[in-house]
Amino acid sequence: DRILARASVINDRYATNRQTSLEMQDKLHESLKYFQFIEDCNNFKEWLDMKSLQAQDDTYRYTANIHIKYLRHQAFQTKITSNKECLLVLKRYAE
Numbered sequence: 608d609r610i611l612a613r614a615s616v617i618n619d620r621y622a623t624n625r626q627t628s629l630e631m632q633d634k635l636h637e638s639l640k641y642f643q644f645i646e647d648c649n650n651f652k653e654w655l656d657m658k659s660l661q662a663q664d665d666t667y668r669y670t671a672n673i674h675i676k677y678l679r680h681q682a683f684q685t686k687i688t689s690n691k692e693c694l695l696v697l698k699r700y701a702e
Contacts (some may be wrong), residue, residue, distance in 0.1 A: 644700045651693055658683065 661683065 634698055640700075644697070647693075647700070651690070651697060654690065658687070
């Protein structure tokens with residue numbers, strides 16, 4: 608009887624520890640997803656800041672090389688359009 612009681616106590620403790628470890632694993636997984644989301648947001652913000660600086664460039668005032676500026680503008684719009692998906696992914700993660 609003592610042996611069975613002791614085995615039962617050990618099994619109960621094992622089940623409790625197992626449940627606690629699974630809860631901690633879930634919390635750690637959620638924390639990892641959160642920090643990955645924050646890192647993705649920071650990377651996207653850095654990209655936006657860099658593109659914002661490029662957009663504020665004063666070289667548009669000079670009329671030389673208008674064709675090159677137009678091509679640069681088109682490339683800029685293409686990059687913004689392609690990174691729109693990144694923004695949508697971030698919004699989905701945020702929800």
